[in-house]
Amino acid sequence: MAASVRVYAPATVANVAAGFDILGFAVHNPGDEVVARSSASPGVRITAVTGGDGSIPLDPARNTAGVSVRCLFESTGYQGGIELELHKRMPSGSGLGSSAASAVAAVVAANELTGLNLKREELLPFAMEAERVACGAAHADNAAPALLGGFVLIRSYKPLDIVRIPAPAEIFCAVVHPELEIRTEDARKILRSRITMRDAVVQWGNTAGLIAGLLKSDYALIGRSLTDVIIEPARAILIPCFHQVKEAALAAGALGCSISGSGPSIFALTHGRQVAERAGGAMSAVYRSVGIDCETYISDVNSTGAVALE
Amino acid sequence: MAASVRVYAPATVANVAAGFDILGFAVHNPGDEVVARSSASPGVRITAVTGGDGSIPLDPARNTAGVSVRCLFESTGYQGGIELELHKRMPSGSGLGSSAASAVAAVVAANELTGLNLKREELLPFAMEAERVACGAAHADNAAPALLGGFVLIRSYKPLDIVRIPAPAEIFCAVVHPELEIRTEDARKILRSRITMRDAVVQWGNTAGLIAGLLKSDYALIGRSLTDVIIEPARAILIPCFHQVKEAALAAGALGCSISGSGPSIFALTHGRQVAERAGGAMSAVYRSVGIDCETYISDVNSTGAVALE
Numbered sequence: 001m002a003a004s005v006r007v008y009a010p011a012t013v014a015n016v017a018a019g020f021d022i023l024g025f026a027v028h029n030p031g032d033e034v035v036a037r038s039s040a041s042p043g044v045r046i047t048a049v050t051g052g053d054g055s056i057p058l059d060p061a062r063n064t065a066g067v068s069v070r071c072l073f074e075s076t077g078y079q080g081g082i083e084l085e086l087h088k089r090m091p092s093g094s095g096l097g098s099s100a101a102s103a104v105a106a107v108v109a110a111n112e113l114t115g116l117n118l119k120r121e122e123l124l125p126f127a128m129e130a131e132r133v134a135c136g137a138a139h140a141d142n143a144a145p146a147l148l149g150g151f152v153l154i155r156s157y158k159p160l161d162i163v164r165i166p167a168p169a170e171i172f173c174a175v176v177h178p179e180l181e182i183r184t185e186d187a188r189k190i191l192r193s194r195i196t197m198r199d200a201v202v203q204w205g206n207t208a209g210l211i212a213g214l215l216k217s218d219y220a221l222i223g224r225s226l227t228d229v230i231i232e233p234a235r236a237i238l239i240p241c242f243h244q245v246k247e248a249a250l251a252a253g254a255l256g257c258s259i260s261g262s263g264p265s266i267f268a269l270t271h272g273r274q275v276a277e278r279a280g281g282a283m284s285a286v287y288r289s290v291g292i293d294c295e296t297y298i299s300d301v302n303s304t305g306a307v308a309l310e
Numbered sequence: 311m312a313a314s315v316r317v318y319a320p321a322t323v324a325n326v327a328a329g330f331d332i333l334g335f336a337v338h339n340p341g342d343e344v345v346a347r348s349s350a351s352p353g354v355r356i357t358a359v360t361g362g363d364g365s366i367p368l369d370p371a372r373n374t375a376g377v378s379v380r381c382l383f384e385s386t387g388y389q390g391g392i393e394l395e396l397h398k399r400m401p402s403g404s405g406l407g408s409s410a411a412s413a414v415a416a417v418v419a420a421n422e423l424t425g426l427n428l429k430r431e432e433l434l435p436f437a438m439e440a441e442r443v444a445c446g447a448a449h450a451d452n453a454a455p456a457l458l459g460g461f462v463l464i465r466s467y468k469p470l471d472i473v474r475i476p477a478p479a480e481i482f483c484a485v486v487h488p489e490l491e492i493r494t495e496d497a498r499k500i501l502r503s504r505i506t507m508r509d510a511v512v513q514w515g516n517t518a519g520l521i522a523g524l525l526k527s528d529y530a531l532i533g534r535s536l537t538d539v540i541i542e543p544a545r546a547i548l549i550p551c552f553h554q555v556k557e558a559a560l561a562a563g564a565l566g567c568s569i570s571g572s573g574p575s576i577f578a579l580t581h582g583r584q585v586a587e588r589a590g591g592a593m594s595a596v597y598r599s600v601g602i603d604c605e606t607y608i609s610d611v612n613s614t615g616a617v618a619l620e
Contacts, residue, residue: 018514019514019518020511020514021511021515022511022514022515022518023518153515153518153519153522154515155515155516155518155519155522155531155534155535156512156515156516156519156534161519161534163518163519163522163531165522191507192507193506193507193508194504194505194506194507195504195505195506195507195510196503196504196505197501197502197503197504197505197540198503200505200510200513200514200540201330201331201332202466203510203514204328204329204330204332204510204513204514204517205331205332205463205464205465205466206465206466207514207517207518208329208332208333208463208465208473208517208518208520208521209463209465209466209471209473210518211518211521211522211525212463212465212473212475212521212525215521215522215525215526216525221465221473224465224466224471225465230507230510
């Protein structure tokens with residue numbers, strides 16, 4: 001057994017316009033790191049959390065890194081002990097899958113350290129259980145791409161059915177995170193529980209178009225399909241300047257632009273890095289112009305997901 | 311100019327489970343034939359209709375073959391005359407795109423006869439206009455696959471955005487048409503105008519899975535995705551023995567089974583011809599056992615759409 005394992009898990013963009021609750025993809029940064037060390041005392045301990053806002057508990061029952069590893073140990077009957085250090089390198093409540101990144105980094109590190117050697121896909125339920133603790137529902141649309149990389153379709157939860165959708169080679173992403181927090185719970189509450197059939201048909205036409213565009217590497221089709229007539233109009237109300245930021249991204253040549261996860265981060269997909277840089281610059285300029293601080297991340301789609309470092 | 315042109319346009323399966331209003335595919339048979347001849351007197355005349363149930367009018371304003379050609383002539387400013395013979399080789403009101411097949415065969419024949427030589431895609435709006443006359447809405451989910459072949463995604467109507475989805479090589483289809491008529495209008499009325507967000511998410515997960523399965527030639531994924539939690543449960547009420555027929559198809563090894571168009575025809579998709587034949591046999595046996603006559607069609611996906619004969 002290695003003395004310690006250090007794993008990086010990336011931020012993820014879930015929902016992806018018409019892919020509400022079923023689609024997500026991984027970026028390269030930001031992301032979280034977890035260092036796992038074997039321990040003589042059984043069970044899971046979190047020895048340190050660095051880089052967060054101070055609100056992330058050391059209690060492994062209330063920390064997604066701890067929950068995912070506990071679930072791994074329970075499920076496999078593993079009796080040993082582990083110590084985890086969590087290095088938060090990304091903001092919580094940002095819509096970038098922060099809780100999933102911690103859970104995924106931890107469970108991948110623990111799986112490797114302990115020699116349990118479950119397959120990547122087999123680790124997903126443990127990260128999803130951690131998501132249940134973090135946001136009340138065992139979503140996979142951040143955890144799956146953080147774990148596996150690329151675009152991931154969650155076709156179904158009952159039973160869980162995960163479909164990997166390779167990203168076209170020249171797809172890039174610009175993400176802007178304005179320094180405001182939106183609680184996933186609040187972003188859920190703003191959604192209606194019933195929608196019109198007419199809107200639903202428009203939405204699943206775009207869902208289908210997006211999947212077809214990704215698999216056919218048809219950038220124009222991806223752009224035309226990055227349209228969300230149901231969730232974005234509701235949630236945009238919670239995000240200051242959303243429409244101006246989106247307009248700025250499109251004016252800079254982005255294929256499309258929408259809310260990352262439940263916000264407030266906003267992502268744009270582009271054909272090529274140059275456009276992503278231009279779009280990211282234009283998007284962040286909107287926030288700067290009104291005095292809202294923001295972080296901007298430019299990345300291609302991360303095709304590997306979580307990786308062991310060193 | 312040729313003296314006459316004879317064109318065959320195939321039946322089509324629209325909706326395709328989770329693809330309600332956005333997806334259709336073409337089969338090889340049944341289908342309609344149109345013979346077009348140039349005429350000294352300007353405009354469109356229908357000189358004969360054979361093979362229908364006697365209800366199809368010769369009036370070109372009330373016959374989809376006539377409407378589509380009239381629209382072609384109006385749109386292009388064509389001043390000549392044409393005579394059409396329509397040979398119905400498929401049942402009306404069957405859920406197999408009968409009105410679209412006639413419209414497509416006619417407009418393809420007229421386009422060739424007159425030397426207007428518009429591209430296939432350019433003919434779609436004329437066939438859609440004929441669909442408006444036939445069923446009150448300018449749907450493309452039968453007309454597009456009848457014209458172009460294969461699976462066709464109608465991502466959007468405003469603007470019209472047609473995406474061709476090549477069919478996996480070994481996908482076959484069994485269609486059973488019980489001899490009952492359901493009016494498209496009635497099948498529309500039974501649908502609710504509002505649906506739950508929860509159902510909508512399940513549905514677009516399956517829509518996405520179906521498109522991914524088709525483009526990845528992943529037969530098992532196609533099967534898992536051929537699920538419709540919204541339209542099929544409502545419309546199945548109008549189709550006697552629907553659930554028994556579906557069970558019979560699945561028991562025979564079909565990947566999935568649902569309502570073709572607005573019914574009453576029922577289609578099953580299979581991996582390979584043998585399973586399609588077995589499924590078709592099992593499906594029709596259900597109807598025979600209760601004394602309902604039916605036709606059964608076994609076919610691979612028709613990748614060409616309408617074709618000129620001879």
